[in-house]
Amino acid sequence: MDGPLDAASIRLRNxxxxxxxxxxxxxxxxxxxxGSLTAVVGPNGAGKTSLLAAIMGRVRPAGGEVQFGAGSRSRMAWLPQQAEIDRSFPIRVFDxxxxxHWSRIGSLGGLRTAQHDAVLRALDAVGLGGFERRGIAELSAGQFQRVLFARVLLQDAPVILLDEPFNAIDARTTADLLSVVARWHAEARTVIAVLHDLEQVRQHFDRTxxxxxxxxxWGPTAEVLHAENLFRARQMAEAWDDDAPLCEEAA
Incomplete structure (x- = not known):
């Protein structure tokens, strides 16, 4: 636990x-x-999204730290919950x-032919070939999630964080996007996903x-999702005091 970190590794210390x-x-x-494929699960309010936000650097830890292997902090892809995105914004699927490509071209750079073609390939990969000219407001929830996955594909990041990526989308879209996640895992990317469907976790994620x-x-999914552990999680959730102050150790 205290040895040197490999690239694309993320370590949490207290x-x-x-x-x-x-x-x-x-x-x-x-x-x-x-290269690990990890599901983050727990009751509502368990801190799952807060954990991803801390890893991304969107919130500062009140105590402890997040450590990164070489290059992993600067090259992370983040797929937020759909509820965080204003779908009324007038932007095309392609754009x-x-x-x-933002990190490579910036706000003023234009797309080269290879980058333009990469957008079309990403849309094909998520089953949305031919949708590039549509406005995002025209899409169903499942189609919009495919668009967000296509954007992550283009980022080509070694670390990928997914916040409830399959929430409120249809079974066909979920199956297709789980195939994309399996592809990332096969490419030895580090994937961390907040999920609620425990059967889905058991079938597709080897660590939880x-x-x-x-x-x-925290460990192999079959060991973590044991009935005793799930009962302990429910017990702890029932005992939460949302008005409790930070303990002195973290303050």
Whole structure:
């Protein structure tokens, strides 16, 4: 646990995340190994999204730290929950996916032919070939999620964070996008996904972090999603005091 970090590795050391002085993640320690495929699960309010936000650097830890292997912090792809995105914004599917090139071309750079073709290939890869001229407001929830996955494909990042990527979308889209996740795993990318469907986790994710603000279990999915661990997570959720202050160790 204290040795050198490999590239695309993420290590949590006693991580605590808080909002307005109230803890959302308590003293979480562990490591997402390079090329690992990890589901993050737990009751509502367990701190799953807060954990991803801390890894992304969107929130500062109240205690502890997130450590990164060489190059992994600067090259992460983030797929947020759909609810965080204003779909009324007048932008075409092609242009939204092309934002995956942002880190390479910036705000003023134009797309080269190869980059233009890469957008079309990404849309084909998620089953949306021919949709490039549509406005995002015209899309169903499942189609819009495919667009977001296409944008992540273009980012070509070694670390990919997915926040509830299959929430409220149809079964066909979920199956197709799970195939994309399997492809990332086969390419040895580090994938971390917040999920709710435990059967989905059992079938498609070989490692799981079960949280209830604290770590309940972290390791091989079959061992983590044991009935005893799930019961402990529910018990901890029932005992939460949302008005509790940060403990002195994290303050």
């Amino acid at each position: 991580l605590t995340v808080a909002y307005r002085g109230h803890p959302a993640v308590h003293h979480l320690s562990g490591e997402f190994a390079p 939204l996916v092309a934002l995956g 972090l079960l949280m209830a603000r604290r770590c309940i279990a």
